[in-house]
Amino acid sequence: MTLRILKPGLQTTIQDTGRPGNLYWGLSSGGAADTFAMALGNRLLGNPDGHPCLEVTLTGPEIEFGEDLSVAITGAHFALFHNDRAIANDEVIQMYRGDTLRFGALRSGARAYIALAGEIDITATLGSRSTHVVAGIGGMQGRPLQAGDQIPLRSCRSAPPRRLPPQYRLDYRARPLLRVVPGLEQHYFSTTAHEQFYGGGFTVSPQSNRMGIRLAGESLPVENIPQQISSALCPGTVQVPPNGQPIISFVEGQTIGGYPRIAHVISADLHRLGQLAPGSRLDFESVDIDTAHRILRDKSRLLTELSEFTDEVE
Amino acid sequence: MAIERAPAEPGFELQPNGDAAVDIRFFAEPSAALSETIISLAESINANTITGVTELVPAYQCLTVCYNPLQLTCASDGTPGVSKLRRVLAAITEKALAQNTPSQRERYLIRIPVCYHDDFALDMRALCAHTGLTPKEVISRHTAPSYLVHMLGFTPGFLYLGGLDQGLYCPRKARPALRVPAGSVGIGGSQTGIYPQATPGGWQVIGRTPLALFRPQQEPAYIAHPLDQVQFFAISKNDFSGIDPFSAPEQISLRQASSEAKKP
Numbered sequence: 001m002t003l004r005i006l007k008p009g010l011q012t013t014i015q016d017t018g019r020p021g022n023l024y025w026g027l028s029s030g031g032a033a034d035t036f037a038m039a040l041g042n043r044l045l046g047n048p049d050g051h052p053c054l055e056v057t058l059t060g061p062e063i064e065f066g067e068d069l070s071v072a073i074t075g076a077h078f079a080l081f082h083n084d085r086a087i088a089n090d091e092v093i094q095m096y097r098g099d100t101l102r103f104g105a106l107r108s109g110a111r112a113y114i115a116l117a118g119e120i121d122i123t124a125t126l127g128s129r130s131t132h133v134v135a136g137i138g139g140m141q142g143r144p145l146q147a148g149d150q151i152p153l154r155s156c157r158s159a160p161p162r163r164l165p166p167q168y169r170l171d172y173r174a175r176p177l178l179r180v181v182p183g184l185e186q187h188y189f190s191t192t193a194h195e196q197f198y199g200g201g202f203t204v205s206p207q208s209n210r211m212g213i214r215l216a217g218e219s220l221p222v223e224n225i226p227q228q229i230s231s232a233l234c235p236g237t238v239q240v241p242p243n244g245q246p247i248i249s250f251v252e253g254q255t256i257g258g259y260p261r262i263a264h265v266i267s268a269d270l271h272r273l274g275q276l277a278p279g280s281r282l283d284f285e286s287v288d289i290d291t292a293h294r295i296l297r298d299k300s301r302l303l304t305e306l307s308e309f310t311d312e313v314e
Numbered sequence: 315m316a317i318e319r320a321p322a323e324p325g326f327e328l329q330p331n332g333d334a335a336v337d338i339r340f341f342a343e344p345s346a347a348l349s350e351t352i353i354s355l356a357e358s359i360n361a362n363t364i365t366g367v368t369e370l371v372p373a374y375q376c377l378t379v380c381y382n383p384l385q386l387t388c389a390s391d392g393t394p395g396v397s398k399l400r401r402v403l404a405a406i407t408e409k410a411l412a413q414n415t416p417s418q419r420e421r422y423l424i425r426i427p428v429c430y431h432d433d434f435a436l437d438m439r440a441l442c443a444h445t446g447l448t449p450k451e452v453i454s455r456h457t458a459p460s461y462l463v464h465m466l467g468f469t470p471g472f473l474y475l476g477g478l479d480q481g482l483y484c485p486r487k488a489r490p491a492l493r494v495p496a497g498s499v500g501i502g503g504s505q506t507g508i509y510p511q512a513t514p515g516g517w518q519v520i521g522r523t524p525l526a527l528f529r530p531q532q533e534p535a536y537i538a539h540p541l542d543q544v545q546f547f548a549i550s551k552n553d554f555s556g557i558d559p560f561s562a563p564e565q566i567s568l569r570q571a572s573s574e575a576k577k578p
Contacts, residue, residue: 021368023370023371024356024369024370025466025470025471026467026469026472026510027528125531134469134470134511136511181330181332181333184329184330184331229374229375230467230474231339231371231378232331232335234331234335234378237332254467255371255468256373256468256474264331267334267383289396290395293333293383297384300384
């Protein structure tokens with residue numbers, strides 16, 4: 001009744017929607033880096049959007065199934081193999097006891113989700129099963145999966161064969177455009193700094209992780225910006241430390257910070273941070289808060305509408 | 315961004331912190347009194363259970379109110395937006411300032427054992443060189459004050475403490491250490507604190523506590539609340555190894571803040 005990890009991949013973790021509500025205590029919410037891709041996989045299987053799943057990062061795992069159950073793989077596009085037969089993203093796959101699922105080369109994006117038609121049978125910590133790597137809690141002993149781990153499962157079932165409609169099959173090959181609202185300290189930054197930031201000159205540094213997306217490029221001028229007194233740092237906030245290389249706070253980011261904030265990635269685009277692969281060049285576009293909220297409502301509606309689509313077996 | 319009202323004593327403004335949080339920012343300098351105001355305001359906002367509000371994050375000069383934009387209620391013209399939430403928050407803040415009620419939570423002095431032995435005090439020499447004090451003087455000055463917990467944050471269980479002896483102020487390291495052991499007690503600038511997790515860090519480490527600051531299997535999972543006070547006391551290396559990391563620290567109840575501050 002387990003998933004046996006034959007090869008763990010770079011950072012494969014158990015994730016759900018995390019532990020919101022603990023910022024008061026310094027615990028960032030954590031949870032899936034791309035909640036939208038996780039929700040799509042779960043909807044394919046008839047699960048709630050935040051049902052615990054596996055998050056795969058850049059290099060994928062090899063997993064042996066000890067149970068018959070359906071899975072769906074969404075998010076980043078990897079070469080995928082079910083017992084050495086190539087399989088596709090974004091559709092329900094029936095696994096049988098003894099089968100293996102193997103991730104090959106990454107084609108686009110950064111994180112894939114393995115949604116499961118079953119329950120990961122581990123104890124919740126502070127209300128969630130998700131692995132919070134920084135805090136060292138959740139998942140398997142609070143850490144990414146290792147070779148030899150056996151993830152206990154229960155209530156495994158088979159889901160009807162379904163495939164995401166074409167308009168929901170996300171493609172991560174295009175150059176990412178992130179919408180932002182103005183930062184709390186944006187007025188301290190010079191016109192040159194703004195032009196540079198919005199000019200598309202930054203790429204995603206390989207040092208990025210679930211704490212933060214580090215950007216690399218020509219340093220933003222920050223010499224004359226006064227020191228800030230530490231206050232809440234929300235996910236998506238773009239801080240500029242003294243070296244002028246921006247950092248976007250992410251799902252396991254520190255909850256309090258003191259660097260000047262040039263912008264905040266809008267809520268609707270936070271999930272896209274999870275698909276930024278090292279080396280990708282990025283664009284930022286400034287929107288106002290009402291627009292940011294409208295985009296979020298539209299995106300939320302997309303998921304609601306999907307329930308109707310997936311009721312049709314293709 | 316727009317100031318919600320003309321600044322009055324102590325004065326505040328509302329600022330958007332991204333598209334899912336509003337900062338209630340006070341103009342006063344950080345102090346014990348301002349932290350009292352901020353924590354008391356957080357209690358008022360919690361008591362009002364405002365639709366859409368998801369999290370409150372106190373800091374030295376600011377209370378951040380996080381909200382779910384999908385749960386915002388509509389303004390009178392029917393458009394959903396943050397303006398109504400801002401008005402509600404401004405009204406609660408003004409009322410809280412006018413009433414000036416101290417935080418209702420009972421508070422404690424929490425005594426935290428620290429071993430200042432050379433094996434743990436990795437940067438004691440650097441700190442002594444900078445401050446001109448002997449290790450004995452450093453320990454004496456570090457264990458004397460009752461530090462105020464302004465807030466928790468950064469990583470789970472980290473305490474932002476106020477009240478460090480000015481004689482101990484010391485710049486952070488030019489090159490942060492790649493891994494500071496969990497429990498390390500350090501000084502960075504005008505701050506002192508304990509690293510709850512093993513993380514990279516730039517503070518000058520002068521000791522280590524055997525106690526865990528983050529206890530996910532316990533309720534509560536944290537050893538102190540905002541407005542509690544913390545005092546360090548020196549222990550030997552032998553004492554250190556005898557203390558269970560998950561044992562409860564000694565807590566001494568502090569008298570509630572004076573009720574004279576309450577107004578009808």
